[in-house]
Amino acid sequence: MNIKQNLVNEDKYSIKCPYEMNAEFIVVHNTANDASAENEINYMKSNNNKVSFHYAADDKEIVQGIPENRNAWHAGDGNGDGNRKGIAIEICYSKSGGDRFTKAEQNAVIFIAQKLKEKGWGIDKVKKHQDFASKNCPHRTLELGWDRFLNMIKAELGQASTTNDLPNLTNYNGQSIVDALNSVGYDSSFSNRKILANKLGISNYTGTAEQNLKMIALLKGNTSSVTYLKNANYKGSSIVEALNQIKVDSSYSYRSKLASKNGINNYKGTATQNTQLLNKLKMGTLIKI
Numbered sequence: 001m002n003i004k005q006n007l008v009n010e011d012k013y014s015i016k017c018p019y020e021m022n023a024e025f026i027v028v029h030n031t032a033n034d035a036s037a038e039n040e041i042n043y044m045k046s047n048n049n050k051v052s053f054h055y056a057a058d059d060k061e062i063v064q065g066i067p068e069n070r071n072a073w074h075a076g077d078g079n080g081d082g083n084r085k086g087i088a089i090e091i092c093y094s095k096s097g098g099d100r101f102t103k104a105e106q107n108a109v110i111f112i113a114q115k116l117k118e119k120g121w122g123i124d125k126v127k128k129h130q131d132f133a134s135k136n137c138p139h140r141t142l143e144l145g146w147d148r149f150l151n152m153i154k155a156e157l158g159q160a161s162t163t164n165d166l167p168n169l170t171n172y173n174g175q176s177i178v179d180a181l182n183s184v185g186y187d188s189s190f191s192n193r194k195i196l197a198n199k200l201g202i203s204n205y206t207g208t209a210e211q212n213l214k215m216i217a218l219l220k221g222n223t224s225s226v227t228y229l230k231n232a233n234y235k236g237s238s239i240v241e242a243l244n245q246i247k248v249d250s251s252y253s254y255r256s257k258l259a260s261k262n263g264i265n266n267y268k269g270t271a272t273q274n275t276q277l278l279n280k281l282k283m284g285t286l287i288k289i
């Protein structure tokens with residue numbers, strides 16, 4: 001991601017950034033517009049309104065318009081902390097949303113994570129415009145979920161949040177991690193699942209079926225006691241044969257117990273159910289009883 005400068009002329013400092021500043025946090029905004037970062041910065045630089053912001057992020061780049069050691073007028077709190085201590089970042093294309101906005105938000109996340117590292121700041125240093133003034137900004141980021149946004153930054157930082165907030169999926173019997181997390185009111189976004197995967201020791205989470213099933217299995221019970229039947233490279237299509245090959249009881253009653261332990265309801269030994277069992281076994285995600 002490209003970061004470039006297109007700084008306001010010094011003769012406009014008195015309008016755009018009159019005070020020296022020791023930044024203490026970042027303030028996130030949405031432009032409520034459909035212009036690129038370059039255009040947002042150019043417009044901000046060219047007019048004589050007491051409106052300014054340090055950075056604009058779009059789907060392609062980050063453009064800086066105000067030096068970080070000067071204040072900007074963005075938080076709607078007069079000479080309050082927002083305007084006098086905050087580094088403002090505007091996320092572009094929030095009016096219409098869509099792919100451009102999604103990418104702009106992702107670029108902002110990468111940039112903010114870099115900035116936090118550079119300054120030695122924690123996630124608590126990421127504020128929203130709304131924290132300083134009663135304005136619905138960053139409107140689309142808020143609508144999509146502020147915690148989701150913070151989680152994206154945490155994921156970018158490689159930080160797992162505290163371990164005591166693991167969702168409890170004991171009562172979930174399906175096979176969709178998204179449904180499962182939603183069913184307990186837990187953020188099921190990809191970025192949050194990535195954090196969750198890290199916590200559960202599932203590395204390099206990319207959202208594969210195997211990883212998702214593993215995650216469900218781990219969150220269903222006592223995570224430390226979950227073990228899986230080893231897949232012995234069985235290439236055929238019979239769960240009975242596969243179990244026999246790894247010397248595990250292949251009787252109907254045992255398969256029935258395996259099924260229920262693995263979220264396959266009302267096991268009757270149908271081809272579909274057996275294939276589900278077999279697929280789990282082949283992926284190494286069939287929980288051992």
Ligand SMILES: [Zn+2]
Nearest residue numbers: 029030129137
């Ligand atoms: Zn704002």
